[in-house]
Amino acid sequence: WRFASIPDLMRIIRAVLVGVALSAVVIFLMTRMQGLPRSVLPIYGLLLVGLLGGPRLLYRWWKDRALYRRQGERALIVGAGRAGELLVRDLHRDPAHGCLPAVFVDDDANKQRMDILDVPVVGTVAEIPEVLDQHSINVILIAVPSASTREMQRIVEVCETTGLPLRTMPRLGDLVSGRAAVSQLHEVSIEDLLGREPISLDWDAICAGLCGKRVLVTGGGGSIGSELCRQIARLKPAELVVLDNTEYSLYRIEEELRGQRPDYSLHARLGDVCDRTGMTRMFERYRPQVVFHAAAYKHVPVLEGQIREAVRNNLLGTATMAEVAAEAGVEKFVLISTDKAVNPTSVMGASKRAAEMVCQSYASERGTWFITVRFGNVLGSAGSVVPLFRQQIEAGGPVTVTHPEISRYFMTIPEACQLILQAGVMGEGGEIYVLDMGEPVKIHYLAEQMIRLSGRRPYEDIDIVFTGLRPGEKLYEELFHEDERLSGTGHEKILLARPRSVDAATLQRVLAGMSQAVAEFDEARLRRLLGELVPELGEKRTPEAPARVIPFPESAEGEGRGG
Numbered sequence: 001w002r003f004a005s006i007p008d009l010m011r012i013i014r015a016v017l018v019g020v021a022l023s024a025v026v027i028f029l030m031t032r033m034q035g036l037p038r039s040v041l042p043i044y045g046l047l048l049v050g051l052l053g054g055p056r057l058l059y060r061w062w063k064d065r066a067l068y069r070r071q072g073e074r075a076l077i078v079g080a081g082r083a084g085e086l087l088v089r090d091l092h093r094d095p096a097h098g099c100l101p102a103v104f105v106d107d108d109a110n111k112q113r114m115d116i117l118d119v120p121v122v123g124t125v126a127e128i129p130e131v132l133d134q135h136s137i138n139v140i141l142i143a144v145p146s147a148s149t150r151e152m153q154r155i156v157e158v159c160e161t162t163g164l165p166l167r168t169m170p171r172l173g174d175l176v177s178g179r180a181a182v183s184q185l186h187e188v189s190i191e192d193l194l195g196r197e198p199i200s201l202d203w204d205a206i207c208a209g210l211c212g213k214r215v216l217v218t219g220g221g222g223s224i225g226s227e228l229c230r231q232i233a234r235l236k237p238a239e240l241v242v243l244d245n246t247e248y249s250l251y252r253i254e255e256e257l258r259g260q261r262p263d264y265s266l267h268a269r270l271g272d273v274c275d276r277t278g279m280t281r282m283f284e285r286y287r288p289q290v291v292f293h294a295a296a297y298k299h300v301p302v303l304e305g306q307i308r309e310a311v312r313n314n315l316l317g318t319a320t321m322a323e324v325a326a327e328a329g330v331e332k333f334v335l336i337s338t339d340k341a342v343n344p345t346s347v348m349g350a351s352k353r354a355a356e357m358v359c360q361s362y363a364s365e366r367g368t369w370f371i372t373v374r375f376g377n378v379l380g381s382a383g384s385v386v387p388l389f390r391q392q393i394e395a396g397g398p399v400t401v402t403h404p405e406i407s408r409y410f411m412t413i414p415e416a417c418q419l420i421l422q423a424g425v426m427g428e429g430g431e432i433y434v435l436d437m438g439e440p441v442k443i444h445y446l447a448e449q450m451i452r453l454s455g456r457r458p459y460e461d462i463d464i465v466f467t468g469l470r471p472g473e474k475l476y477e478e479l480f481h482e483d484e485r486l487s488g489t490g491h492e493k494i495l496l497a498r499p500r501s502v503d504a505a506t507l508q509r510v511l512a513g514m515s516q517a518v519a520e521f522d523e524a525r526l527r528r529l530l531g532e533l534v535p536e537l538g539e540k541r542t543p544e545a546p547a548r549v550i551p552f553p554e555s556a557e558g559e560g561r562g563g
Contacts, residue, residue, distance in 0.1 A: 009053045016052070020045040073138035075099040076131065076164075078155055080106035080114070080121045083169060084143040088117045097185070103135055128158050141185060142168035149438070153193055160452050168192055190386060190450050191379050194410050194441060201422050202491070207235055209290070209332075209425035216241040216288035218273055218321065219295030221249025223381035224336060226256075227417040228292055233257055239265045241286045243295070245272050273317035276324065283328040291325050292424065293318060294336040296352065303348040304472040307526050312518050314351035315358070315530075319511055322362045322370065330368050334424040335359045337374040337432075339409060339477040343536045346472025350530050350537040356432065357502045357533065358511075363430030371427035373420050374497070375435035376409030376477055385443060389450050397462035399447045402469050406444075408477055409437035423494050432497040433489070440476065507533070 020041050027033060075091070077084050088101045104121040105128055106112075114121045123131045128140075140159050147155065159166050167185040215232055219225040220242030226249075229242055240257075244250040247270060254268035267286060271278050273295045296314045297303055303310040318335065325333045337356055340349035359370040379386050385408075392399045416435065423433035444464060451458040458464055469475070485498035510529050517525040531537050 008056065009049075012053045013049055016045050016048045019048070072098045072100045074102040074136055075139050075141050076128070076135070076137045077101055077104050077119070077141045077143050078106075078125060078128075078159070079143035080104040080108070080111045080116055081144070083145050085116055087141065087143045087169065088119055092117070099139060099141065102137060103131060105131060125155055125158055129162060132162055132164075137164065139165045139167065142166070142188070145169050149194065156188055156193060156453075165455075166453075188453055190446065190453065191412055193449060193453075194379060194412075194446075200492075201418055202425075205425050206421050210235045210237055210421070212236070212238050213289045213331075214239045214241070214287055216243065216286065216291045218243045218291070218293050219336075220244050220268075221246050221253050222294060223378060223413055224417060224420075225292075225294040226253045227413045228294060228420065229253055229257060231414075231417050231421060232292075233261065233264065233266075239267065239286065239288075241267045241269060241282070241288060243269045243271055243273070243282070245270065245295070273321050274312055276320050279320060279324045280327075283324050283330075287328065288325075289331045290424070291321070291330055291333045292336065292420070293321055293333065295321075296336070296355075298338070298348060300340070300346045300348045300472050301470045303351070304346055304470075307347050307523050307530070308518055308521060310347045310351045311514055311526050311530060314348070315354045316511070316515060316518065318355040319358045322358055326362055326368045332369045332371065332424060332427070333359065333362075334420065334427075335370070335372045336420065337372050339374060339376040339437075340474075341374065342478040342481050344534060345474050345537070347527075347530070347537075348472065350534040353536075354530065354533045357507060360430055360432075360502045361504045361507050369427055369429035371424060371429065372432040373423045373435065374432055375411065375416055375419070376437045377411075378413045378416050379410055381413065385446065386450070389447055393451060393454050393456070393462060398465045399451065399458075399462060400465050400467050401444050401447055402467055402473060403475060404444055404466055405442070406469070406473075406475050407440040407442045409440050410446075411435070411437055419491075419493055422491055423489075426489060426491070426494070434495045434497050436493045436495065 023044075024041055027036065077087060084104060084106075091097050091099050091101050101117075101119045104111075104116060104119055105123050105125055106121055107124050111121045112123075122135070131137075140162065142152075142155060142159075144151070144155065156166065166188050168188050169185060210232060215237045217225050217228050217232065217240070220229050221244035225242075225244070229240065233240060242250065242253060242257075244253075250268050250270055254266065257264060257266055269282060271282065273279065273293075295317060297310055322333060335355060338349070338352050340346060341353035341356055342349075344350040344353050356372050356374075359372050362368065362370045377384060389399055419435045423435070427433065444466075447464050448458040451462050451464075454462075456462050481497075481500065486495055489496050510533050513529050514526060517523075517529065
């Protein structure tokens with residue numbers, strides 16, 4: 001009876017109607033209704049409905065009123081839509097949340113002065129400060145999981161002026177996929193502010209490309225690699241092989257995937273992509289049909305002083321994997337690249353650009369399709385700026401930013417991996433796909449927002465210090481080279497960059513020289529050879545000079561959206 005509802009009452013009414021109708025038929029056949037007033041059966045039905053349904057609803061009402069009167073933080077809920085209604089129901093049912101819905105605010109004029117589950121709508125988002133003057137509120141809950149980036153930023157900016165604790169529901173994509181529930185409120189994070197609208201994917205094409213296939217993910221213990229494994233596992237491949245050179249990272253993703261599906265055909269392999277013999281044996285054993293090559297070193301300042309490791313892992317490792325994949329007859333080989341490969345000023349970026357060139361040179365090799373997917377920074381990846389800022393804020397500051405004007409493209413890890421899967425099934429070999437990263441974000445804005453979200457004030461409670469650009473670092477990143485021809489694809493968030501030509505003979509000669517230089521620890525020769533492959537690395541640019549930003553052309557965007 002605790003969860004009795006209107007649908008339960010309707011079922012009782014239907015049962016009573018059927019019972020009364022059958023009783024009427026039986027009585028008519030037996031007595032022709034003689035001596036029985038016609039009002040008896042309707043009155044009998046009403047009494048049954050009242051006696052069966054009334055106590056249930058009264059008990060439900062009594063329990064709900066008891067919940068409404070319990071103690072807890074009075075909450076202002078932003079968003080009086082379906083999500084807000086579900087949140088109110090959940091808060092009423094579960095006292096463990098410690099929140100009592102007090103009022104709604106919503107920008108929909110048609111909802112003003114309405115009551116939703118006895119909770120009034122008392123104003124708009126812009127009127128939140130005035131609403132707090134009129135009502136006793138302890139916490140603000142955001143119940144707009146479908147909000148765009150700009151809408152979320154506007155809501156948070158208004159709420160931050162109140163000084164009250166701020167929590168939000170999971171994002172719409174997480175709710176739809178089942179990764180989160182409505183009741184799983186969390187403090188607003190930078191991912192909530194920079195994450196974008198849900199991405200529309202062609203899941204039929206993705207499933208056709210991966211379901212029932214044997215898939216290998218290199219670097220499967222890393223930020224991108226592990227999320228790729230999670231998403232691929234949901235598509236039910238015949239086998240999933242996860243390769244990583246870090247023992248703990250490999251153990252962690254293996255335990256997670258096996259915990260979700262104990263019967264899953266999963267193989268976690270510890271290995272090095274530069275080990276040609278080991279990779280050949282692995283391909284012979286598992287015979288992968290699709291390879292996602294995410295294994296790479298990515299930390300720009302670290303690699304700037306260790307060119308041997310950058311070339312060995314990022315470039316020669318990719319060349320080894322590409323060659324072994326082609327020999328094994330792999331159907332598709334997808335290289336995960338970076339925006340730092342465009343006009344690179346760092347060793348890391350140059351090594352990734354050279355890796356792109358390797359995949360282009362193998363584009364039509366023995367039927368294997370080599371595809372490159374290029375994108376910018378992902379929020380929350382290991383070693384990235386967001387975890388660093390969180391650590392500095394928790395320590396009381398200061399937060400260190402290299403330059404007031406430095407900016408980067410950002411997207412969340414799940415977003416990036418979804419688009420990688422989509423691009424991977426689009427390509428037919430030789431393409432460079434570029435993910436639409438939205439607008440670049442200034443890093444000092446990122447730092448200020450993270451400080452505010454922690455409940456403190458930038459430059460007052462926690463200072464922001466500008467330390468100067470590090471070796472190999474650029475003010476602005478780019479997604480396209482000026483010589484790459486752009487076109488749209490069938491997906492509005494994915495653009496196609498027609499790659500620059502690659503001289504295969506020169507590439508093979510340089511790779512052979514690099515292999516020898518790596519074996520001899522000849523870093524001067526490695527730098528010279530890398531500069532021969534990627535001339536941009538040797539260009540002299542002042543650190544403060546803006547990079548040559550190649551914008552998304554309107555024609556390409558239009559073609560992509562119309563495809």
